[in-house]
Amino acid sequence: MDHERELLMIPGPTMVSPRVLRALAKPILSHGAAEFTEAYTETLRLQKSLFMTSGTPFLISGSGTLGMEAAAANLVENGDRVLCIENGFFGEKWQEIVPGHGGVADRLTFEWGKAVDLKLVKERLGKGGYKAVFVEHVDTSTGIGNPIEEIGKLVKGTDALYVVDSVCGIGGMPLKMDEWGIDFCLSGSQKAIGAPPGLSLFCLNEKAWKAIEARKTPIADYYTNLKRWRPIMEDPKKYFATPATGMVLGMLEALKIIHEEGLEARWKRHALFSKAFQAGIKGMGLTSFPDEKSLAHTLSVPKLPESVKGSEFRAAIGKFNVITAGGLGAVADKTIRVGHMGSDMVNDITATLSAMEMALHQLGYVKEPGAGVGAAMKVFAKA
Amino acid sequence: MDHERELLMIPGPTMVSPRVLRALAKPILSHGAAEFTEAYTETLRLQKSLFMTSGTPFLISGSGTLGMEAAAANLVENGDRVLCIENGFFGEKWQEIVPGHGGVADRLTFEWGKAVDLKLVKERLGKGGYKAVFVEHVDTSTGIGNPIEEIGKLVKGTDALYVVDSVCGIGGMPLKMDEWGIDFCLSGSQKAIGAPPGLSLFCLNEKAWKAIEARKTPIADYYTNLKRWRPIMEDPKKYFATPATGMVLGMLEALKIIHEEGLEARWKRHALFSKAFQAGIKGMGLTSFPDEKSLAHTLSVPKLPESVKGSEFRAAIGKFNVITAGGLGAVADKTIRVGHMGSDMVNDITATLSAMEMALHQLGYVKEPGAGVGAAMKVFAKA
Numbered sequence A, B: 001m002d003h004e005r006e007l008l009m010i011p012g013p014t015m016v017s018p019r020v021l022r023a024l025a026k027p028i029l030s031h032g033a034a035e036f037t038e039a040y041t042e043t044l045r046l047q048k049s050l051f052m053t054s055g056t057p058f059l060i061s062g063s064g065t066l067g068m069e070a071a072a073a074n075l076v077e078n079g080d081r082v083l084c085i086e087n088g089f090f091g092e093k094w095q096e097i098v099p100g101h102g103g104v105a106d107r108l109t110f111e112w113g114k115a116v117d118l119k120l121v122k123e124r125l126g127k128g129g130y131k132a133v134f135v136e137h138v139d140t141s142t143g144i145g146n147p148i149e150e151i152g153k154l155v156k157g158t159d160a161l162y163v164v165d166s167v168c169g170i171g172g173m174p175l176k177m178d179e180w181g182i183d184f185c186l187s188g189s190q191k192a193i194g195a196p197p198g199l200s201l202f203c204l205n206e207k208a209w210k211a212i213e214a215r216k217t218p219i220a221d222y223y224t225n226l227k228r229w230r231p232i233m234e235d236p237k238k239y240f241a242t243p244a245t246g247m248v249l250g251m252l253e254a255l256k257i258i259h260e261e262g263l264e265a266r267w268k269r270h271a272l273f274s275k276a277f278q279a280g281i282k283g284m285g286l287t288s289f290p291d292e293k294s295l296a297h298t299l300s301v302p303k304l305p306e307s308v309k310g311s312e313f314r315a316a317i318g319k320f321n322v323i324t325a326g327g328l329g330a331v332a333d334k335t336i337r338v339g340h341m342g343s344d345m346v347n348d349i350t351a352t353l354s355a356m357e358m359a360l361h362q363l364g365y366v367k368e369p370g371a372g373v374g375a376a377m378k379v380f381a382k383a
Helices: A018-024 A034-051 A065-077 A091-101 A118-125 A147-158 A206-213 A226-234 A245-261 A263-283 A312-316 A346-362 A371-382 B018-024 B034-051 B066-073 B091-101 B116-127 B149-156 B208-213 B226-234 B245-261 B261-283 B310-318 B346-362 B369-383
Strands: A056-061 A081-086 A104-110 A132-136 A161-165 A182-187 A199-204 A336-339 B056-061 B081-086 B104-109 B131-134 B162-164 B185-188 B199-204 B336-339
Touching: A018 A245, A018 B018, A034 A199, A034 A245, A056 A226, A056 A245, A065 A091, A065 A132, A065 A182, A065 A199, A065 A206, A065 B245, A081 A091, A081 A118, A081 B066, A091 A104, A091 A132, A104 A118, A104 B310, A118 A147, A118 B208, A132 A147, A147 A161, A147 B185, A161 A206, A206 B034, A245 A263, A263 A346, A263 A371, A312 A336, A312 A346, A346 A371, B018 B245, B034 B056, B034 B199, B034 B245, B056 B226, B056 B245, B066 B091, B066 B131, B066 B162, B066 B185, B066 B199, B066 B208, B081 B091, B081 B116, B091 B104, B091 B131, B104 B116, B116 B149, B131 B149, B149 B162, B162 B208, B199 B208, B199 B245, B310 B336, B310 B346, B346 B369
Parallel strands: A081 A104, A081 A132, A132 A161, A161 A182, B081 B104, B081 B131, B131 B162, B162 B185
Antiparallel strands: A056 A199, A182 A199, B056 B199, B185 B199
C-alpha cells in the first residue's frame, strides 16, 4: 500500500498542496537573507488578511496549543477572572492553561457537541468583572462550530478581552477578527489553512496590546512573551529566536493559495463540503453527533449505530486508503471524525464517503451502497 | 544568482542533506499513523544515542530558546538560587529567563570570547545552595566552546542540577550527557545536527525528574510542562499537542545520517574543520576572536583588522555566493561568524576560505591570495 497516496481525511493535520511541499524542500535559507525576510514579511501580511485584521500578526514555531498559552501568558495576570466557554475537549484546555498564569477560570460548560446557549453567555457576562473571555471557534473533538460573531456582540458590551481559538476554523469558515470584535485570535498551520503542523499563528489588536502594557506584573514567560517577539513581527530582519525558515516558506505558499482562491469562495467551498458530507452520512443511515444548528464546516462527526464500533469502522475505511480520526472522550467509539478542509477537493469528499459506505456495507449495516455518496453528489451537482 | 546553490555558512541554520529535504517534502502523515509514530519512536531513540544518555528524550515544535525556557520552567521554582555561567550573547539569556520562573540568577560573567575560568566556577559553587547551574556548551555569538565535562565534575560535588545548552555543540562536538553528569541538556535542530530550524530537543535524567516531582509549587506553564509531554515521549501513539510530523521525519533522516557517520568520526571531522579553518584565517592574516584554548569546533569567529569592516567583508564574500553571519554586540563589525558544521563537507570549507580570501584581496588587505586556503588545504591533506 502506498502511504503517500492515501487520503488523509482527519481533522488535522490535513493534506497540503504539492506547491507547499515543494516550498518545504527548498535548500535552507539564512533567517537573515533578504529572500527569507521578505518572504516572512509577505507571509505576515497575508496572515493579517486571512484573519481580517489590522492587528499585529505572529507566526512562530510551536503547535496551536502554544498560541493558547501565549494568550493566557500575556493577557491574564494574578487574580484575573476569566470566562471559559467550553463544549468539547479543546475548550476544556482553557481551564488547565489559565490558572497557571494566575487567572481564575470561570467555566461555562455545555455538553460535548451541544451548541453554546447565548442566553447563558449573556447572563454570565452580566455578572461583570471579567478580564477576558476564551472560546473555541470549532471544537475539533465534536465538530461543533460556535457562534463567534454573536458571542463577540455580547462581549463588546463589557470591558473583557475576547480571545478566540480558531485552530480548526480560520481558512475554512468565516472569521472576521476586527469586525467581530476579537482581540486575540489564534490558529495552527495544519488544518483549514493547508500547511504542515509546526507553526503557531495568532493576531492581537490594540485593545490586547493596551491590556499587556497595563499589566501590574511582568510577563513570566520568555518564549511566549509577545513584547519580545513584536519587533520581529514588525520587521523580520530583527532577531529574537531562529524562525523555522522552511516552514515559513511553506506557510507563505499555503496563504498564497488561500489568497488566490479568495476567502469568500473558500468559505463557500467548505460550507458546501459540510452540506454534502451531512447529506452523505444521512444517505448511508448515520446521523450527526454535534448539534445540526451549529455545525463546523471543516469536519463532520457522524454518530454510529449500536452495531458499528468506531474502531472497526475506521479500520474498514482504512482498507480503502482513506484515513479518518477516532472519536474522543465519552463518545470515543460511538463517533468518528472526518476532516474536509484546506486543500481538499470534491473528489476527496466523494471518495471518502464512498469508502465509508463500502465499509458500512462490509460491516452489514448498509445493504445497497450508493445512496450515501449519491446524496452528496446531488448536493455537489446542484451547487 | 541561484540562491538555492549558495553556500550557507552561517552558524545555524545550516545546509541540510537533500535526504533531509526529501523527507520534509513527503505528503503529510497523520500524527496517529503507525508509519509516523514508529518514525517518532525511532527518532527519539536516535536522539538519546546522540545525547549519550539513558534519560528521557523530548522533541517538540519550537526553537532552541524554547528548550532553555523548558529547563527553567520545570527545574526552577520561587526563590531557587541558580548559577548562570555566561560568556556571550546566548549565555546572557539565562538571567532573562530564570527570574520569570521565580529563580534568583547568580551570574558568573566572563568577557565575551574569553574562556570560562574553572577556578572561579569552583569558588562560586563552594558558596553552596544552588538549585541549578546553567551554561552554554558553545556560545554562538563568539565561537567559544566551554569546558562542559570539567564544569560537570565541579557540579557533581554539589546538589545542584547541571543544565547545558548545547544548541551549537551536539552533533559536532563531544557531549556525553550521562558520563559528564548533565541532568538537562538541550539543543536545536538547525545547527550541527543538520536538520531545519523549528524543533526543540532536549533530554532529562532521573535526577532532573526527581527535582520536578519534588517541586513545592506546580509548574505554571502548559506547553513547556514536561509532565504533560512525558507520556507522549515514552509512547508517541499518545496525544498532547499535534507534532510537526514532517519536521520529525526530517529530523529522523538527519539523525540517521549522524548514526551512519558515527559520533566519534563526526567529532573528529568537526575538530578538523575547526583546525583547518583556524589555519586558513591565520594564513590570510586574520586572528581568532575567541580564546584559542577554548574554541568551538562548529564555527569560527575571525577578528578583523581595523581596515576591514565586517559588513563590507560579508558583502564581498557574498558576491562569491557564500553566506556568512555578522558579529554580535560590541564586536558586531569587528568580527564575522562562519559556521562549519552538520552536513558541511571539506569542499565547503575550502570554498568558503577561498571566498573570504578573494574578498580580502578585493578589499586590499590580502595582496596575493592563496596562502589562507593553502594553509587549510595542508591541514586537510595531512589528516
